[in-house]
Amino acid sequence: MVETISPAVCGTRRRTALALTLFAAGSIGVAATVGLLLGLLGSAALVPVAIALALAGVLRESGVLRLPVPQSRRQVPERWHHELPLPVWSLGYGAGLGAGILTYQPVATFLVVAVAAAASGPAAAVLALSAFGIGRVAGASLPSGFIDRMAMLYRPMRRVNALALAALALALFVAPAGAAKLALGPGSQLDPAVADDGTLAYTQRADNGTTAVVVRPPGATPLTIPGGSEPSIRGDYLAYHEPTGVTVVKWRTGAPVTHLAGGWSKPSISWPFLVAVLEQGSLKRVIGMDLRTGKRRFLDVIGSADDLGRPSIDRSLVVWHKTSRTSSRILIGNVRTGRVSTVRSSRRLLLSNPSLRGGVLVWIEQYLGVSRVRERRIAAGNRTRMRLRVSTPRLFWTTAIGAGGVYVTRWNTNDNRAFIQRVAR
Numbered sequence: 001m002v003e004t005i006s007p008a009v010c011g012t013r014r015r016t017a018l019a020l021t022l023f024a025a026g027s028i029g030v031a032a033t034v035g036l037l038l039g040l041l042g043s044a045a046l047v048p049v050a051i052a053l054a055l056a057g058v059l060r061e062s063g064v065l066r067l068p069v070p071q072s073r074r075q076v077p078e079r080w081h082h083e084l085p086l087p088v089w090s091l092g093y094g095a096g097l098g099a100g101i102l103t104y105q106p107v108a109t110f111l112v113v114a115v116a117a118a119a120s121g122p123a124a125a126v127l128a129l130s131a132f133g134i135g136r137v138a139g140a141s142l143p144s145g146f147i148d149r150m151a152m153l154y155r156p157m158r159r160v161n162a163l164a165l166a167a168l169a170l171a172l173f174v175a176p177a178g179a180a181k182l183a184l185g186p187g188s189q190l191d192p193a194v195a196d197d198g199t200l201a202y203t204q205r206a207d208n209g210t211t212a213v214v215v216r217p218p219g220a221t222p223l224t225i226p227g228g229s230e231p232s233i234r235g236d237y238l239a240y241h242e243p244t245g246v247t248v249v250k251w252r253t254g255a256p257v258t259h260l261a262g263g264w265s266k267p268s269i270s271w272p273f274l275v276a277v278l279e280q281g282s283l284k285r286v287i288g289m290d291l292r293t294g295k296r297r298f299l300d301v302i303g304s305a306d307d308l309g310r311p312s313i314d315r316s317l318v319v320w321h322k323t324s325r326t327s328s329r330i331l332i333g334n335v336r337t338g339r340v341s342t343v344r345s346s347r348r349l350l351l352s353n354p355s356l357r358g359g360v361l362v363w364i365e366q367y368l369g370v371s372r373v374r375e376r377r378i379a380a381g382n383r384t385r386m387r388l389r390v391s392t393p394r395l396f397w398t399t400a401i402g403a404g405g406v407y408v409t410r411w412n413t414n415d416n417r418a419f420i421q422r423v424a425r
Contacts, residue, residue: 019090023140026094028133034099035117035129042118042125047172050116054169057108061162067108094140098133107161116172181410181421184214188418190409191310193233194402201231201238202420213240215251223251230310232268239267239274246276248291258291266310268318273335275299275311275318284308286320288335299333299340310398312355319343319354319361330354330363332378343378357401362387364396364408371395373408373423387423 059065080089100110110132117125182189184202191203201215204224213228215238230241238251246264248257263279275288286300286308302308302322309321316336322329328351333340343361344351354363359379365372369392376384387406390396397409397418404422411418 015086019086020137020141022087022090023094024133024137026091026096027098027136027140028094028130030095030098031100031129031133031136032126034114035125035127036122038114038118038129039120039122039125042115042120046115046119050112050119051169051172053108053112053115054165054172057112057165058162058169060108061158061165063158094133094136097136097140100129100132107158109161109165112165112168116168119172180423181419182407184216184420188416189420190411190418191230191398192400192407192409192420193231194400194404194407195233195235196403198403199233200402200407201233201240203229203231205418213238230266232313234270237269237271239269239276241265241267246274248274268311268313270313270315273313273316275313275335277308277311279304286311286318286333288313288318288333290335297335297338299335299338300331307352309353312357312400314356314358317356319356319363321352321354321363323350323352328352330361332356344382353396353398355399355401355406360401362399362401362406362408364399366395373399373406375406388421 056065056067060067080092083089084092100114113128113132117128120128182200184204187207188205189202190205193201195201199215201213204212204214206212211227211229213225213231215223215231215233225240225242227242228240228247232239233251236250236252237248237257239246239248241264244259245262246260246267248259248267248269249255250257258274260276264276265279267274267276269275272290272292273288274291275286278285278287282304284302284304284306285298287296288299289296299318300308300320300322302324306325307321307323309323311318311320313335316334318333318335320331320333322331327345327347328349329345330343330351331340332343343354344363348367350364350366352364352366354361356378359377360375361378362373362375365374371390371394372386373388373396374384375387376382388396388408390410393412393414395411395413397411399409400407405424407420407422409418410421
């Protein structure tokens with residue numbers, strides 16, 4: 001290939017430059033397309049596979065193990081540049097090499113990078129495979145003498161490659177998992193809530209300002225409740241806010257359970273307990289109640305100038321955020337006992353919108369235009385894990401934990417659009 005794109009074959013330097021340009025277009029274009037397809041078809045669940053392949057590649061490149069690499073053990077057809085016009089064969093050579101799997105693969109790097117790209121989402125996959133295409137172009141544009149000297153360094157270069165694969169495995173291990181945008185249609189979606197069977201409820205905000213609660217059982221027709229918002233779903237029960245207060249229903253049948261009239265909002269249900277925020281004058285109160293007995297338990301109160309976040313209940317434990325001008329806190333309470341304690345607090349960071357499920361807590365942390373999704377186990381001290389990160393004008397908002405992973409609203413403050421992302425746990 002190095003000798004093919006040269007004045008000796010192309011005829012003139014101008015035709016050589018044209019051949020190299022078209023080769024680059026084919027190589028980078030096809031490589032980027034492969035990356036896009038991998039990113040769209042893959043998921044974060046492939047991260048362990050990518051790590052395992054990277055470690056196997058380390059052993060292969062360092063000579064510890066002899067492992068085969070999936071490949072087509074041939075070069076691109078040499079007859080093309082004899083039989084076809086220059087624009088056709090140069091573009092075709094670039095496309096064939098940019099695809100990666102259509103030619104000989106002396107090292108395991110391409111396979112590992114392809115799987116890692118599939119685990120990282122479309123944007124990262126396009127960048128990674130485009131870099132592979134650029135590498136093909138660099139190889140075609142370098143002098144043949146330089147390539148020959150590099151070929152003599154094949155063994156030490158394989159050891160360098162082993163180090164690079166080890167670094168990739170480490171990066172995949174420590175990096176937060178990629179997130180997938182849920183295909184929920186036009187408009188903005190926020191306030192995710194997830195049942196144990198994977199049923200998803202969320203607020204749908206349309207361009208005309210109307211809102212609705214949409215519940216989507218897998219494979220079933222969505223249930224829409226016009227005027228509803230801030231849904232919470234668990235088992236057979238759905239709680240949501242509407243202009244007249246908070247309503248609880250059995251969502252599969254539509255049977256009413258209870259309605260709290262007045263200044264109630266931000267409900268969260270885990271039968272038989274319901275927790276919601278009651279606004280009375282200048283005060284906002286977090287109140288938990290047993291829907292079987294009607295007994296209520298006061299948990300927290302703040303003034304109207306401060307922010308009291310959407311609660312999240314799991315069995316009898318409730319988490320919520322509380323933000324003032326000087327600090328923000330995430331609190332945990334028990335609706336059985338009324339006991340409340342602080343899980344996390346900061347005078348520097350904005351902590352908001354926590355969710356709780358199975359002893360795992362997630363919340364949003366914002367500072368200097370950077371928004372992060374953090375996770376920790378309640379019983380694991382202060383050790384946390386970053387799941388996602390974005391920066392201005394994007395930010396993360398409401399969260400949920402459920403079947404399939406962590407769900408979070410991603411908001412763009414420039415166009416005021418929001419959608420729900422899911423990251424596998």
